[in-house]
Amino acid sequence: MDKSVFDKVIDRTHMSSAKWNRYSDDVIPMWVADMDFDSPNCIKTAIQKRVEEGVLGYTMIPESLKSILVNHCQNAYDWQVEANHLIHLPGLVCALHLAARALTSEDDSIIVPGPVYYHLTKAPELANRHLESVPLLIENSVESITEKAIDNMSEKDRWVIDKEKFETACAAKNAKMIMLCNPHNPGGTVYRREELEEIHALAKKYDLIIVSDEIHCDLILDDQKHIPIASLNEDAAQRTITLMSPSKTYNVAGLGYAFAVIANNQLRTQFNKARQSVVPDPNLLGLVAAEAAYKDGEAWRQELLAYLRKNREFIKNSLKDLPLKMASSEATYLAWIDASELNLDDPYRFFLEAGVATSSGSDFGNSQFIRLNFGCPTSIIEQAMMRISKAISTLDKT
Ligand SMILES: Cc1ncc(COP(=O)(O)O)c(C=O)c1O
Numbered sequence: 001m002d003k004s005v006f007d008k009v010i011d012r013t014h015m016s017s018a019k020w021n022r023y024s025d026d027v028i029p030m031w032v033a034d035m036d037f038d039s040p041n042c043i044k045t046a047i048q049k050r051v052e053e054g055v056l057g058y059t060m061i062p063e064s065l066k067s068i069l070v071n072h073c074q075n076a077y078d079w080q081v082e083a084n085h086l087i088h089l090p091g092l093v094c095a096l097h098l099a100a101r102a103l104t105s106e107d108d109s110i111i112v113p114g115p116v117y118y119h120l121t122k123a124p125e126l127a128n129r130h131l132e133s134v135p136l137l138i139e140n141s142v143e144s145i146t147e148k149a150i151d152n153m154s155e156k157d158r159w160v161i162d163k164e165k166f167e168t169a170c171a172a173k174n175a176k177m178i179m180l181c182n183p184h185n186p187g188g189t190v191y192r193r194e195e196l197e198e199i200h201a202l203a204k205k206y207d208l209i210i211v212s213d214e215i216h217c218d219l220i221l222d223d224q225k226h227i228p229i230a231s232l233n234e235d236a237a238q239r240t241i242t243l244m245s246p247s248k249t250y251n252v253a254g255l256g257y258a259f260a261v262i263a264n265n266q267l268r269t270q271f272n273k274a275r276q277s278v279v280p281d282p283n284l285l286g287l288v289a290a291e292a293a294y295k296d297g298e299a300w301r302q303e304l305l306a307y308l309r310k311n312r313e314f315i316k317n318s319l320k321d322l323p324l325k326m327a328s329s330e331a332t333y334l335a336w337i338d339a340s341e342l343n344l345d346d347p348y349r350f351f352l353e354a355g356v357a358t359s360s361g362s363d364f365g366n367s368q369f370i371r372l373n374f375g376c377p378t379s380i381i382e383q384a385m386m387r388i389s390k391a392i393s394t395l396d397k398t
Contacts, residue, residue, distance in 0.1 A: 004303070004307055005037075005038070005303070006037050006303070006304065006307040006377060007377050007378065007379070008037075008038065008377065009036075009377050009379060009380065010036055010037075010038065012036065013025065018032055018034070019031065019032045019034055019036075022357070023352070023357045026355060027352065027355050027356070027357050028355060028356050028357065028380060028383060028384045028387070029357045030356060030357060030358055030372050030373045030374070030376070030380075030381075030384055031357050031358055031359040031371070031373060032359070032373070033185070033248060033253075033332075033333075033334060033373060033375075034248075034251060034253050034254075034373075034375070035251045035333060035373075035375030035376065036375065036376040036377065036380065037251055037304070037375065037376075039250060039251055039252060039289075040250060040292075040293070040296075040297050040300035040301075041300075042292045042293070042295070042296035042297055042300070043250060043252060043289045043292045043293055043297065045292070046288050046289065046291065046292035047285050047288055047289060047292075050284070050285065050288045051285075056284060058281075059281070059284045059287065061088045061282075061287065062287065062291065064291060065088075065287055065290060065291045066083040066086060067083065068290075068291055068294045068295055069081070069083075069086060069259060069290075069294065070082070070083050070086075071294075072294045073228075073261070076218070076226070077217070077225070077226055077227065077228050077231055078231065079228050079230070079231035080231075081261050081263075082263070085261055085262055085263045085268065086259050086260070086261060087259060087260040087261075087262060087268070087271065087272065087275070088257070088258075088259050088281070088282050088287070089257070089258045089259060089260060089275075089279065089282060090256040090257065090258070090279065090280055090281070090282045090283060090286070091245075091247075091256055091257075091258050092213065092215050092243045092244075092245050092247075092258040093119045094279050095241070095243050095258065095260050096119050096120060096123040096179065096211065096213065096243070097119070097122075097123045097126060097127065098271060098274050098275055098278075098279065099123070099177070099179075099209075099211045099241050099271065100123040100124050100126075100127040100129055100177070100179075100211075101127045101274060102270050102271050102273070102274035102275075103176075103177065103209055103241075103267060103270055103271065104127070104129055104176045104177050104209075105176075106128055106129065107130075107174055108129055108130065108174055108175070108176035108177065109124075109129065109130035109131070109132045109169075109172060109174045109175050109176060110123070110124035110129050110130070110131060110132065110176065110177045110178075110179055111132045111134055111166070111169045111170060111175060111177070111178045111179070111208070112124065112131060112132065112133055112134070112178075112179045113133075113134045113135070113136055113161045113162075113166065113180065113181075114133050114134070114135070114136065114364065114365045115136065115186060115187070115336075115361065115364040115365035115366045115369070116136075116181050116184070116185065116186075116364060116365065117181055117185040117186070117213070117364065118363050118364060120179045120181055120213060121133065121365070123179065124179075129176075130174065132169045132172070132175070133365070134161060134162055134165045134166045134169050135162045135165060136159040136160060136161060136162065136184075136187055136189075137159070137160055137161075137162050138153050138157045138158070138159065138160075138327060139157055139158045139159075139160045153325045153326075153327055153338060154325075154327070155316050155326060155327065155328055156328055157327040157328060158187075158189050158327060158328055158330065159184060159187030159188070159189045159327055159336075160189065160195065161195070161199070163198070166199075166202065167202055170202040170203070170205070170206045170208060171206055175206055175208055176208060176209065177208060177209045177210070177211060178199065178203055178208050178209070178210045178211070179211045179213070180199065180210060180211070180212045180213065180229065181212075181213045182196075182212055182213070182214055182217070182226075182229065183214075183216040183217060183219065183220060183226070183330065183331035183332055184331075185215075185216055185332055185334060186332075186334050186336040186359075186364050186369075186371045187327065187329075187336050188327070188328065188329030188330050188331050188332050188334065188335075188336060189330060189331075190220055190222065190224045190226065190330040190331050191227070191229075192224075192227075193227055193232075196227055196229045196232055197232060199229065200229060200232050200233070200235070200236045203236075203239055204235055204236075204239070207239075208239070209239055209240075209241070209267065210229055210230075210236070210239055210240040210241070211240075211241045211243070212228065212229045212230065212240055212241070212242050212243065213243050214226070214228060214242055214243060214244050215243065215244060215245050215247065215248050215258070216248055216249075216331055216332045217244060217331075218246075218248075218249040218301060219248060219249055219305070219308070219331050219332050219333065220305075220330065220331045221305060221308055221309050221312060221329070221330060221331055221332075222328070222330040222331070224330060224331075228240075228242050228261075229242070230242045230261060230263065237263040237264075238263060238264045239264065239267075240262075240263075241260055241261075241262050241267065241271065242260065242261040242262075243258060243259075243260050244258065244259055244260075244261070245257060245258035245259065245290075246289065246290045246293040246294065246297075248332075249293070249297075249301060249304075250289065250293040250297055250300075250301070251375075252286070252289045252290075252293070255283055255285050255286035255289050256282060256283040256286045257282045257283060257286025257287060257289065257290050258282075259290075308333050308374065308375065310378065311333070311374040311375075311376075311378055311381055312329055312333075312335070312374060314374075314378055314381055314382070314385075315335050315372070315374055315381065315385070318385040318388075318389070319337070321389070322388070322389060322392055323339075323341040323342055323392065324337050324338065324339055324341070324342075324388075324392075325337070325338040325341070326338070333373060333374050333375035334371050334372070334373055334374070335371065335372045335373075335374055336361075336364075336369055336371055337358075337369060337370050337371070337372055338368065338369055339361075339368055339369065339370055340368035340369075342392065342395065346360075346367065347360075347361070347367075347368060347369070347370050348360035348361065348362070348367075348370055350391065350395075351370060351387075351388060351391065353391075354387050354388065354390070354391030355387045356372075356384045356387050356388055358370035358371055358372045358373075359371040359372075359373070372384075
C-alpha cells in the first residue's frame with residue numbers, strides 16, 4: 001500500500017515540544033491535543049513568505065482573513081456570520097475564562113456538561129462562579145456514569161447530556177451560562193441538530209448565555225456535519241459566544257490564533273471591554289497560518305481525516321481484545337477510554353509506567369478513564385497498543 005504523508009515519523013524531541021519533552025525519551029507521548037504531523041505545505045509556504053518580508057512588527061487583522069473566515073463559516077457550516085462580529089484572539093482558553101468573568105457575576109452559576117476539557121470547568125472555578133456540572137451519559141443508558149464500569153458501552157454508543165439534570169441546572173435561580181464543547185473533548189460527540197435545539201430551547205426558556213467551544217469542529221470523522229449552535233436561529237445567535245480556531249485541525253497550536261463570533265452587541269461590547277489591554281492581539285504568524293489553512297488547506301484536511309479514521313479503527317480493533325472500552329469517537333483525534341474494569345487506583349499512572357503517556361481522566365472529571373491521542377503515525381499507535389496490552393497481561397497474572 002502507498003505510504004501516506006502522515007506515516008512519516010518526525011523526531012520532535014529537539015523542538016521544545018510540550019508533548020515530547022515532558023516525559024523521558026522511553027515514554028510514548030499520547031497526551032496533549034496536538035498531532036505529530038507536519039503542517040500542510042500551504043501553511044508552511046505562507047509563513048516562510050511572510051518571514052522573508054523581514055519586518056515582523058505590530059499587525060492589524062487583514063481584511064482578507066476576515067472575509068476568508070466569513071466564507072468558511074458560510075461554506076462549511078451554512079452559517080452566516082458578519083465580519084464585525086468576529087473577535088480575533090491569541091487562543092481559545094483565554095476566551096473561556098474571559099467569558100466567565102465578563103458575562104456573569106459572582107453569585108451566578110455556569111452549567112458545564114462533562115467530563116470535559118478542563119478549562120471549561122476551570123473557567124467558572126477561577127472566576128469564583130458556581131460550577132454546575134451535568135453528567136454525560138451513554139445514550140440510551142439509564143444510569144449516569146460515575147466511577148463504575150460501563151457494562152454496556154460499545155463503540156456504537158455516544159456520550160450525550162443527561163437531559164433531566166441539565167434542565168434542573170438550567171432552571172436554577174442563579175443559572176446564567178452554559179459552557180458547551182461541540183464536538184466534545186474528550187467524548188468525541190458531535191451534537192445533532194435536535195440535541196442542539198433542545199439545549200437552545202432551555203437556554204431561551206431560562207435566559208442563559210451559551211459559550212460554545214467548537215475548536216474541534218473541522219475534525220469530524222463520522223458522516224455528520226458540524227452545526228454551530230449559534231447557527232440554529234436568530235435567538236441562538238444572539239445569546240451565543242462561539243469559539244473556533246484552525247489550531248487543532250491544521251496542527252498550528254503553537255502559533256496562537258483563535259476567533260470568537262459574538263453577534264449580540266451588548267455581549268460583544270462587554271467581552272471586548274474585558275479583553276482590551278489584558279489579552280494581547282493574536283500572533284502575526286498565527287494570522288498568516290489561519291488564512292492559508294482556510295483558503296488552501298481543504299485537500300490536506302480531507303487526507304488527514306481519512307488517516308485519523310484509519311487510526312481510530314486500529315484503536316477500536318486493538319481494544320476488542322482488552323478490558324478497555326470506548327464509545328464512538330465521532331470527532332477529534334482523542335480516544336476516551338474506560339479502564340475501570342482493570343480495577344486500578346490510577347490507570348494513567350499504570351500506563352505511564354508501562355511507557356505510554358496518556359492524559360489522565362481525572363483532568364476531565366473521571367479518573368477511571370484515560371484519553372489517548374491518536375493524531376500520530378499508525379506505527380506509533382501500534383507500539384503504544386503493544387505496551388498497553390503487555391502491561392495488562394502482566395496484571396492478569398498477579
Ligand atoms: C476543547 C478545547 N478547547 C480549547 C483548547 C485549547 O485552545 P487554545 O490552545 O487555543 O487556547 C483545547 C486544546 O486541547 C481543547 O481541546
